[in-house]
Amino acid sequence: MLGFIKKDLLMIKSNFKILGFLIVFYIVMGFMGQMDISFILPFMCVMIMISTFSYDTFNNWDAYAVALPNGRLNNVKAKYLATILLIVVTAFLMLILSVIMAYSQNTVINWENIIFTLLGSVFGTILSLSFMFPIIYKMGIEKARICIFAGVFGIIILAGLLFKYVNLAGVGAMLAKLENYWPMIILAACVLIPYISYRISLKIYLKKEF
């Protein structure tokens, strides 16, 4: 499986000039206070990994990958692990940047705030990869893009309608009761949600023909 992870990371490395420029750009914007980069950088990892699906499709990689030892299983597993690895590395990078930023602006480091922001951004990106990957495996990258866009748009509309027409005061109160357990709940969700997503993707991929 290591070979499959390497393949995705080497493909990302091949585009490092563009990625490096974007990362530096966002970090500079973050330091200038123009942009909150805590969500942008981890989310970029997911988008970068999605670009590897395009390369795979364009180059017929999947037809070859399934003929490799344990190809179907490892190809899917590697995609998830490489993405999560990138997210974790980026989260550490964000942690270091937050500390540097606090020092450079002579402000007190608010560890609780930093950790919560990081946890939130990691959770958000893991949630989005867990949502997107099975759709990509099912529909292929081209159709999946449209589907994901429609899905996100649908969720936003649904949430808007929910907030407008449903009294969510009860839900808010219930969530407030769980205040002390949120880090644990988010951590558990960060493991459980991608695992369920991986199982769905694998099930789709095992049946797929190329």
Place this chain on the structure above:
Amino acid sequence: MENILEVSNLSKKYQDFTLENVTFSLPKGMIMGFIGENGAGKTTTIKAILNVINKYEGEIKIFGLDNKKNAEKINTEIGVVLDEMFFPEILTPQDIDKIMAGIYKNWDTDLYQKYLKDFGLIASNQIKTFSKGMRKKLEIATALSHHPKLLILDEPTSGLDPVARAEIMNIFQNFIQNEDCSILISTHITSELEQIADYVTFINQGKIVFSESCLDIFDNYGLVKCTEEEFKQIKKEDYVRYQKNKYNYELLVANKKSFQKKYSISTIDKITLDKLMVLMIKGDK
């Protein structure tokens, strides 16, 4: 003789194409050529053997094992070249080396580097800078570098110049010097097969026309060229197919010795795989 690959009654239905009861077997230590025109079912058969397509009827055994139930074990011993390029173009041969070392337990970096050197491939160049022929060479180098026992090659020499083709055919011949190793090779360049193949399997419109040893094919099949008058005297059951040309008739006969005994036609030419294919597909019965 022990078979390394057995395909039995393989059937697969598509909207506009059906693979029907494809059956053949490849003995250990042999090279089998898999021939047929475009769209005959060669790639579909190869994809089924490799589990690239997995919804089909029939049974496929590789190394005596069911190819679906034992895919992991089987795939470690197989080297593959598909008809379409499959390595991401932004990678380099150097990257492929690192990737494959993480996939195959018995990946041989030294052997891979030797093939790259022999094929004149620069390890640090991106694949997108390679010509079609160079890409095929890279795929072949990769297929050979984990010491597989079975090579399954779909059009491995397409896009290669004659010198490179000869070089690769030589590599394939060296590969089967080890009697445990075999090759299934699908190609349009049948002249190469005549030099290296021990068996030929011919598929047409999703059905196997024949799967025989080259020795039997060239011993038995023959090409008869005759005039219209001579043709009229030949019984239908004595030839397989015929083709009417501008000045003569060409007949494919399946048993040239008995044909020669029966008819006064003195010259029966040796059949080539190309001619055999053309007559089988385009000839009349």
